[in-house]
Amino acid sequence: MFTGIVKGIFPVAEVEVLKDFVRLSVTLSPELVEGLEIGASVAVNGTCLTVVGIDRYTVAFEVMRETLRVTNIGELCEGRRVNIERAARFGDEIGGHVLSGHIHTMARVTEVCKEENNVTVFFHVSDDVVEYLLPKGYVALNGASLTIGAVVENNTFCVHLIPETLRLTTFGSIKVGDRINLEVDSQTQAIVDTVKRVMSQERHK
Template sequence: MFTGIVQGTAEAVSILEKKDFRTHTIRMPEDQLSGLEPGASVAHNGCCLTVVSMEDDLVSFDLMQETLRITNLGELVTGDRVNFERAAKFGDEIGGHQMSGHIICTAEVTRVIDSENNRQVWFRMPSDLMKYVFTKGYIGIDGISLTIGDVDNDEFNVNLIPETLTRTNMSARQQGDRVNIEIDPQTQAIVDTVERVLNNRNK
């Protein structure tokens, strides 16, 4: 389980490509290494990955074909930075909202509007998933727990404060970039349940 409170960004220092498979290695900040060992879960841009090996501050993760297909991690190149969050422990403060690290799709950045101390970013998502996107609802974007702003057909926006821009890779996002999306599971459960009940009534 994750909270959507990104702990920082880490640089991808090597990428080993195989057929429908890759291993990438990131350089973790030293203050995030305590207790980290093979088998532990770390979210990269919101996607839950498992540590497979460690050498000092270099931590490696395997990415399967489905992960490469669904997420933006298959687009990473050496030198890119990913948002990371180590798995939450029971008793930790849930500062964002509960997240699983299971990415449902990617969304395209369509507009970036900068103003003093703020950044508004618009995203386009697959239209069949927009039923889960509500103004003031929660959404996970590249592992960041964010509140949805405006919704317009198949697009929505979020508003980012300086702390979020400093702590995450959202300050570098530009039009055309793809970001990982995790829908709030409670919202998804409610929408799917209501939809199923209404469909049954109409039979």
């Protein structure tokens, strides 16, 4: 489980392409590596990955073909920076919202509007997730817990980013055309699916 509070951005050290999967290595800070063990879960751009190797501050993960298909992990290369969050522990403050690290889809950046003290980013998503995106609701983008500013026509929504979010995440260098990992809020998904199921049952009575 994760909270969507990204702990920083860190460089990809190596991407090794093997048969049916990729071995991804990321160089973390001493603070994030402290206490980290083989088998632990780490969110890389919001994607829950299992630690398979630790060499001082460089942490390795093995990424399956399905994960590469659904997320932007397959687009990473050496030197690219990624959002990182360690798994939440009991007793931790939940500053964002509860996340599983299981990415639903990728959202494509369609517009970046920069103002003096914040940045508004517009994203386009597929039909199968837009119904779970509600104004003022939660969404996780590249692992960052964010509040949806508005949902507009053509499967498009926006978020507003403050300077601190831009500093601590990869959104500081976001640009039009980027594909961003998206995880919908599980509570919103459960409510929407329940309402749809009840309405469907009522129609068939």
